[in-house]
Each structure stands twice: as structure tokens, then as C-alpha cells.
Amino acid sequence: MRKVYLEALLRQDIGWYDTVQDKSFVSGVSEDIGKVQEAGEKLGLCIYHLFMSVICFTVSLYYGWLLTLIVTPVFGVVGIVVSSLQDRMTVQEQKAYTKSGSIAQEVLANIKTVMAFSGQRKEFKHYDDGSVFALTAGKKRGLVAAIGNGTLWFFNYASQALALWYGIKLILDGERTCGTDSTFTSQNLII
Template sequence: VGNFIQLIATFVGGFVIAFVKGWLLTFVMLSSIPLFVLSVAFMGILISKMASRGQTAYSVAATVVEQTVGSIRTVASFTGEKQAIAHYNNSLIKAYDSGVQAGLASGFGMGSVMLIMMCSYALAIWFGGKMILEKGYTGGEVINVIFSVLTGS
């Protein structure tokens, strides 16, 4: 609840300050927020799926170990140690592959979020420069709007 209240207050406060300081620049910057939200949501969904796959693979590996240790006399009497080790290694390979895929998804997700954020900065600075020249904005107002919108979003 506390985190939710903090995020709502940041959202409202950031946009109130941005609209008060420079409404036109704020509207231009609002165009990048849907892309930002979509990339963060897509990254979150992808990472949660990959983490779930990794947990499933680790649970299979843990089950193999538990069953092997629980019936170690039977495994040893039938010389099944190599089979148990091979089954455990296969489970770990699946877990490793899931971890690699989760890392890849996280890297691409953070890369896309940073790309969108940097493009938003570029758009805001370019349009802010035009606002300074044509509409009488000051540099401080432009910087204030940029940080307010990006913090609020």
C-alpha cells in the first residue's frame, strides 16, 4: 500500500509540475509514455515467464536429488548412480538455458527501456530548444518539465 501511494503521488506530482511549468512541452513528451509503458510491461511479462521456467527446471532437479538420496540403497544396488547423475545434469542444463534466456530478455528489455528514455530526452531537448526560441520558455523551465514528466511517468 505504501509503495502504491508513493507511485501515485509521484505520478500526479510530476505531471502537475510539468503542466504548470510548460504545458506544450509536456503534451509533446506525453507521446513517448505509451512506448515506455509497453516496453516495461513486455519486459516484465517476459522475465516472469522465464523465471517461472527456471524455477520449474530447478524443482525437477531437486526432485531428482531427493528421490536419489531417499532411495540410495536401491540406486546403489542397481548401479544407477551414473543414470541419476545424468538425469540431474539434464535438469540443470534446462535450468541454465532458462537463466540465459531470462538474462537475454532482461538485457533486451532494459535496452529498449533505455532507448525509449534517451529518445524521449532527445525529443524533449529538441522541442524545448524550439520552445525557448519561439515561445519564450527558459532553459530552467524546459529542464524542469523534462525531469517532471520522466519522473512522473
């Protein structure tokens, strides 16, 4: 990938390099390779969790369809809500960091002018003000992530309690038996 990237850079017309603002080609390709590697790892985990969810859901439907249909929808709703909130907060954080980074980039691009007019303190304050928004956005995203994970774990344990209670109710009502036709363990509740 690095070789192809270098070949693409060398094929560019000399005037193209004058129009490019960011000259950090080497660090850019290193970051991109890291992202590709992370994507490969995450793809494997995504496939694993997708198949695991489908298999667990199928097994749960086979052994107790009613109980499965009662417990399962909660996770979908909570997952969608938490995911959308985290996505929204991540976008806000990225915008704040982009604004802060553009301030720093502008100052560094015009460093001679800033130094000539002794504007370092003013630019430091300007950058700090931009960084405060980024820090606040990061804290909000972290709070949403923590509350979201807490909510998911709460519903995980609440659904286990509901499954245990409803399973016992089904047995007491005679709709299910606790004999040899089915075996339930704590791992069945986690599924």
C-alpha cells in the first residue's frame, strides 16, 4: 500500500504540490495504513458477533420462543438509541477538534506574522478557547458512552431477571416443564 501511495505521489504534476496545504504525506500514509489494519480487525469481530447473535437467537427461539420474543426487543431499542446518541456526540467532538486544529494550523502557517506582532499570547488564548469546546464535547461524549453502557448492562441484567421470573411462571402455569426436554443455565439467560 505504501508503494502504491508513493507511486501516486510521484505521478502528480509539480504544480499539484503547490496547491496542497498539508505536506505531511508520510504521516498521512502511516495513519491510513493503521486505519486499514483496524478495519480488518473490526471486520472480523463484526462477522463473529453477527453470526454469534444469529446463532444464539435461533437457539433461544427453538428452546423458548415466547421468552425470547419478550426479552429480545429491549436490546434492539436500547442499542439503537445509545448508538445514535454516541454518533451525534462524536460528530460534535470531531467538529470541535477540527475547529481547534484549524486555529493551530492557521497560526503555524503565519508564524512569522504572529511573532512579528508579538501575538503569541493572543493566539494561545484563541487556541485555548477553541480547545475548551473540544474538551467539553469530549466530556459529553464520554458521559453519553458511560450512561449508554450502563443502560445496556442494566437492561442485560433486567432481562435476565425477567427471563427467570417469566420462565418460572411458565413452569408453574404448566406451559413448560423443567424436566428432560430443556435445560436452562445462567448462560442461557445471557444469550
